Amino acid sequence: MSHTVKHTRKPELSLDEVVAKYPxxxxxxxxxxxxxxxxxxxxxxxxxxxxxxxxxxxSPYLFGSRDGQIKDLPESLLLRDGxxxxxxxxxxxxxxxxxxxxxxxFALVDQGRFVEYTDLWPKPLYYDKKTxxxxxxxxxxxxxxxxxxxxxxxxxxxxxxxxxxKFCDIVTHTKQQKSELGVPSRLNxxxxxxxxxxxxxxxxxxxxxxxxxxxxxxGKELFDQEVDFxxxxxxxxxxxxxxxxxxxQLISSSFNEKQLARLYEQTGLMSYTSDLEVxxxxxxxxxxxxxxxxxxxxxxxxxxxxxVDIFGRGNVGTGLVxxxxxxxxxxxxxxxxxxxxxxxxxEYLAERGVTTVFIVWxxxxxxxxxxxxxxxxxxxxxxxxxxxxxxVKYNLGVDFDDYRRCGNHPDSDLSRLL
Amino acid sequence: xxxxxxxxxxxLLASQDTTAVLATVDAQGSPHVVAGVPLRATGEGALxxxxxxxxxxxxxxxxxxxxxxxxxxxxxxxxQGQSFQITGKPIKNHITGPLFLEYYGQTNEKESLNLAAxxxxxPLAIRNEGVRFRKEQEERTHPFYTHLDRLTAA
Numbered sequence: 001m002s003h004t005v006k007h008t009r010k011p012e013l014s015l016d017e018v019v020a021k022y023p024x025x026x027x028x029x030x031x032x033x034x035x036x037x038x039x040x041x042x043x044x045x046x047x048x049x050x051x052x053x054x055x056x057x058x059s060p061y062l063f064g065s066r067d068g069q070i071k072d073l074p075e076s077l078l079l080r081d082g083x084x085x086x087x088x089x090x091x092x093x094x095x096x097x098x099x100x101x102x103x104x105x106f107a108l109v110d111q112g113r114f115v116e117y118t119d120l121w122p123k124p125l126y127y128d129k130k131t132x133x134x135x136x137x138x139x140x141x142x143x144x145x146x147x148x149x150x151x152x153x154x155x156x157x158x159x160x161x162x163x164x165x166k167f168c169d170i171v172t173h174t175k176q177q178k179s180e181l182g183v184p185s186r187l188n189x190x191x192x193x194x195x196x197x198x199x200x201x202x203x204x205x206x207x208x209x210x211x212x213x214x215x216x217x218x219g220k221e222l223f224d225q226e227v228d229f230x231x232x233x234x235x236x237x238x239x240x241x242x243x244x245x246x247x248x249q250l251i252s253s254s255f256n257e258k259q260l261a262r263l264y265e266q267t268g269l270m271s272y273t274s275d276l277e278v279x280x281x282x283x284x285x286x287x288x289x290x291x292x293x294x295x296x297x298x299x300x301x302x303x304x305x306x307x308v309d310i311f312g313r314g315n316v317g318t319g320l321v322x323x324x325x326x327x328x329x330x331x332x333x334x335x336x337x338x339x340x341x342x343x344x345x346x347e348y349l350a351e352r353g354v355t356t357v358f359i360v361w362x363x364x365x366x367x368x369x370x371x372x373x374x375x376x377x378x379x380x381x382x383x384x385x386x387x388x389x390x391x392v393k394y395n396l397g398v399d400f401d402d403y404r405r406c407g408n409h410p411d412s413d414l415s416r417l418l
Numbered sequence: 419x420x421x422x423x424x425x426x427x428x429x430l431l432a433s434q435d436t437t438a439v440l441a442t443v444d445a446q447g448s449p450h451v452v453a454g455v456p457l458r459a460t461g462e463g464a465l466x467x468x469x470x471x472x473x474x475x476x477x478x479x480x481x482x483x484x485x486x487x488x489x490x491x492x493x494x495x496x497x498q499g500q501s502f503q504i505t506g507k508p509i510k511n512h513i514t515g516p517l518f519l520e521y522y523g524q525t526n527e528k529e530s531l532n533l534a535a536x537x538x539x540x541p542l543a544i545r546n547e548g549v550r551f552r553k554e555q556e557e558r559t560h561p562f563y564t565h566l567d568r569l570t571a572a
Contacts, residue, residue, distance in 0.1 A: 026485035026486070027485070028484075028485060029485075054516075078514070078515075080484070080509065080510045080511070081481065081484045081485065081510075081511050082511035082512070082513040082514075082535065119515065121514075122514060122515045122516070145513065145514040145515075146513060146514055202519075203519070203522060203523055203526055204518065204519050204522030204523065204526070204533065205514070205519065404472075404513055416477075416478065416481045417445070417478050417481060417482060418478075
């Protein structure tokens with residue numbers, strides 16, 4: 001897929017203006033958000049300086065990118081405070097930040113102006129290895145600066161019923177990855193265990209393992225088969241540890257108490273996340289029709305609260321694809337209203353021990369919302385601050401999903417100060 | 419780099435006899451001081467502080483400093499009376515990459531501690547706080563700052 005989308009933005013505050021307006025919000029986190037909103041484009045000079053032996057190149061991922069292409073580009077960026085930016089390669093006509101070379105160092109540049117030096121993600125040693133079954137290990141587990149991602153299955157059953165979430169391109173991207181790279185859409189637990197074992201041979205390289213995949217609706221009860229897959233995978237990963245529990249995150253469908261208890265008791269899993277995506281029932285019903293029809297917003301939310309009894313306060317979370325709540329024609333029509341509604345719902349959850357994090361929505365060509373726009377930088381800064389303030393108010397930790405264990409949530413980047 | 423790390427300071431940093439103290443500031447402006455911290459000098463003239471505890475107040479304060487351009491203070495002293503104070507600012511937090519992994523390996527091997535971060539601190543100003551040096555300096559620059567009895571024949 002190579003078609004791209006041309007966006008024209010409404011007038012909005014620039015990075016410098018937002019930083020000036022919110023002086024207590026870290027400029028580096030505001031920059032991260034802006035880079036995620038607008039994406040990046042690597043200059044020829046920057047690409048010529050990439051060293052394949054030390055820099056991590058893009059590896060298979062659950063979702064696609066804003067340019068709809070699979071290209072051999074650096075995976076992503078690190079700022080000088082240790083902040084990770086998961087970036088989307090973006091066509092230059094969509095006004096992304098440039099990753100260029102300034103004084104021989106990689107740097108973010110905007111409108112010809114130097115913004116910040118940046119590092120490319122370092123390549124883990126296991127990326128050069130293959131499993132004994134012959135699959136590149138980078139196709140089994142993808143790395144972030146301090147985390148391992150395992151996407152055991154990249155097919156989402158909501159799509160089979162034409163009820164995929166409207167911001168999501170998981171199945172489009174899976175098909176593209178399979179045809180262009182030969183990435184398996186289901187992973188074998190033996191390959192996963194072997195890859196994790198190899199990755200752990202590099203001391204100090206990883207602090208967390210995250211599992212996620214598309215929803216699987218099958219089973220005696222809804223999602224039973226998805227739970228079975230995760231238990232099998234987590235047990236295979238657990239073979240590599242001497243402790244029963246290991247720092248880990250599962251981002252999955254919304255499981256009932258019986259399913260959650262099985263996960264907790266039978267595996268080393270330490271945290272549980274199930275994404276509501278947008279915190280408003282009406283918008284949720286439109287944006288996430290599959291989740292709405294199979295379980296419904298209220299039950300999805302109630303199950304998160306019940307999960308706290310099993311995993312503990314601060315170990316249960318929900319994620320938002322922030323900005324999609326403003327999609328038209330059925331989303332919020334003002335950022336003010338969206339922010340208010342989102343923070344009210346997040347507070348309800350925080351009071352009950354569930355933490356809310358967001359990712360910056362990137363409208364991708366392979367999704368239903370391919371021609372929409374994400375929100376303003378000011379909106380995201382207010383949301384990040386608002387979610388952080390709730391964690392402060394309710395003394396709610398988010399260690400399992402912070403700047404290091406994840407790196408994709410501007411709000412939990414702020415929890416470094418908690 | 420703002421201030422030059424002299425050979426004397428580099429030797430002090432490398433010596434087992436040196437006590438290093440790191441002072442940071444919390445959100446309310448209160449100082450937080452930790453003694454016996456591991457510090458190194460880089461070839462480029464920066465200081466490296468090895469943080470073993472991700473949740474430490476020092477680590478939080480350093481994060482706040484790098485976000486909002488705050489400063490830190492470091493004191494180095496030994497049993498011979500050498501003493502320096504370095505004012506600096508954190509310029510980089512290594513949580514991955516070759517520098518972090520190098521120190522992670524060393525820490526793991528020697529001390530069985532879980533290295534959380536390597537903070538790179540740019541020295542901005544250095545003051546000699548050694549007693550002999552300060553005494554001579556004070557007598558020279560502030561002759562009024564003494565007690566009269568010290569000027570009498572014993």
